[in-house]
Amino acid sequence: MPQRQRTNDSLSPELIKLLKIFGLISIGLVLLLSFFNTKRANNSGEDLSFRMTSSSRMYFLNVRVINYDRETRSDAGMLLFRHGKREVSKSNPTLDLVIILNNSKDEAYLYLEPVNVEWPLEIRASSGGTQEEFQLQNGNNSEFLRYVRQLEPWITNEAKFEIKQNATWVDLWSNPKEKEALKTILEDYFRLINKQG
Structure with a gap:
């Protein structure tokens, strides 16, 4: 009767070494990839363009609000903030x-x-020999944000602004304090919604 060969039930040292290397590499890859998992897909169907975090809201209400005049609209459940250095004219x-x-x-x-x-508004911006006119309609939040994004480069470059009233162009935001207030409003707003201005 042929004699059976006994197999060793324990793993060879080489196989144990390979399993350890494979296990450490797997754990390392999982840890490494977890650092790059900051952006998650939004499958909720909600528009997050205007979403503010609790920390950004608290910062605005506790630190930045000193620059603003506050109006409470209890009928709409909203707070309105207008910069204190804006031009107020009758x-x-x-x-x-x-x-x-x-x-x-x-x-x-x-x-x-x-x-x-x-409404509708016509605004003209000019700076360094270039000029552009903007046609603004009363609209929704997304349209207002789009208008502000169009005006933003002109505001940051301290362009001259004019607004059309009764077929006449009238200076708009001409005071240096007003221009500084506009920049502050944009900075505070984009910080609120965690976007770059």
């Missing part, structure tokens, strides 16, 4: 940038509020 046309906090939805919006002028 007759001259102007355009206020208003930060609106919708605390029930954890969202923040920018609103272009015409003062002594009616």
Whole structure:
């Protein structure tokens, strides 16, 4: 009768070494890839363009709000903030940038509020020999944000602005304090919604 060969039930040292190397590499890859998993897919169907975090809201309300005049709209459940250095006039046309906090939805919006002028608005910006005209319609939050994004490069470059009233171009945001206030509003708003200005 042929004799069976006995097999060793324990693993060879080479196989143990390979399993250890494979296990350490697997754990290392999982740890490494977990550092790059900061962006998650949004499958909720919600528009997160205007979402503010609790920390950004608290920073605005506790630190930045000192620069703003506050209006509570209890009928809409919103807080409106207008910069304290904006031009306030009873007759001259102007355009206020208003930060609106919708605390029930954890969202923040920018609103272009015409003062002594009616929608639709025509705005002209000129700087360094270049000029551009903007046609603004009263719209929704996304449209206002798009308008502000169009005006933003002109605001940061301290362009000259004019607004059309009754077929006449009138200076808009001409005071250096107003221009500084506009930059502050944009900075504060984009910090609120965690976006780059």
